[in-house]
Amino acid sequence: MSISLDSGLYQVTHNPLFGILLTLLSFKAGLYIYQRYGRLPYLHPVLLSVLLVIACLLGLGLSFDAYYKGAKALHWCLGPVIVALAVPLYENLKTLRRHWLPFFTALLLGGSGTIVCAVFILWLCDASLVSQNTMWSKSITTAIAVEVAPKIGGIAALAAAIVMVTGILAAVTGPWLLKVTGIHHPAAQGTALGVCGHAVGTARALEIGSEAGAFAALSMGIMGILCALLLPLIL
Template identity: 40%
Template sequence: MTKVEDIWVYLAASPLFGLVLTLVFFQIAQTIYRHFNHHPLLNPVALSVLGIIGVLALFDINYETYFEGAQFIHFLLGPATVALAIPLYQYRHTLKELWFPIIMAASFGLVLAGLSAFWIAQSLGASIETMLSLVPKSVTAPVAMGIAEKNGGVATLTAAFVVITGILGAMMATWVFKLMRLEDDRVKGVAIGVSAHGLGTAKAFQLSDQMGAFSGLAMALSAFIAALILPWMMGAL
């Protein structure tokens, strides 16, 4: 048995398997993404997800085994959410100047995103749990999961919807901006931050620092506003 096979056997039986698998695939996906000049269809998160699913299916490894290691990355979602306070503080002067349009954009964006997802799922015959799990899909994962879990949704299902929303937002953002002929990076940043949370913000920083800053600001505000608005809206639905 080769050294590579020895390492594979060891990792497959270790809680570190999920962690190593996630990090390796994300690094590979990042390399591919950079090699093809950040092509939207080669989003590293999407490639990582597909690669991990392929390995789990190929070797018949269940999700619980994978998550024993992946939970260490999952744990970091909490500190990452707290860190959303940083862009709010750094751009507090901008927020003072533009607080009303940014808050209105975030509020209406969250409500419309949640309602449209709910009604589309309803028209397709989805269960009430699925519909409610879709409502917070545009909010950063830890906040969205907490909202869903406490208001009739399924947290794990919401997490999947959040990732899908972020990936699609990051992939389609530049095309939508061109279609709508948007030129102001501040407007673009707020739009992608409200609709595609962290994955969209990462894409925004690739396009320009100003767009990324406003996207991070909008994402942080959206998380705060969502915690206030969405539970009430989900209760009404």
């Protein structure tokens, strides 16, 4: 009996469950690094695990399609998990009893301001149409952005990349930007971080305090819903 490592490895890497295991392991590693090194925004666990998965696929000479054959089962679960976001949204709603009019004004004008600004720059620089379409999803939290991007002629993966980088930058530079522009009220700080920095921005706002955190979580949720409902109808 001869031992054939190659055919064994082939059997493992081409099993649909391999993609799932690889994703779980990479996510575990990403989460470990993020928690081990002080939860720094640029050590975003999803970004780390995506890079790890890509490195493994390149190292093993596997295509994205071979990986996705199994990993798409995880992607299907995203839908029901998005539905679960209704629970924290409902819990944060009581925050809105105060400042609801300033909140919605800032969310609508500030949100459309930052989105239109980004798309306008891509248009000015003559970026490809698919990048311009994807950029409309920049202020949606990643989970919803990957669902919205294909509906508006964009690419889910590019949307995820744009949203994650945006969130990281917002968390890193946001508090400083707010300070130099004289925005001191925690509710205003939270709303700005939630509208422009979604989940990573919200994590940063929670470090400022619970009021900033609640407004950030609320603006992330409402921004995601409004963009998901309106962008496919407008574009």
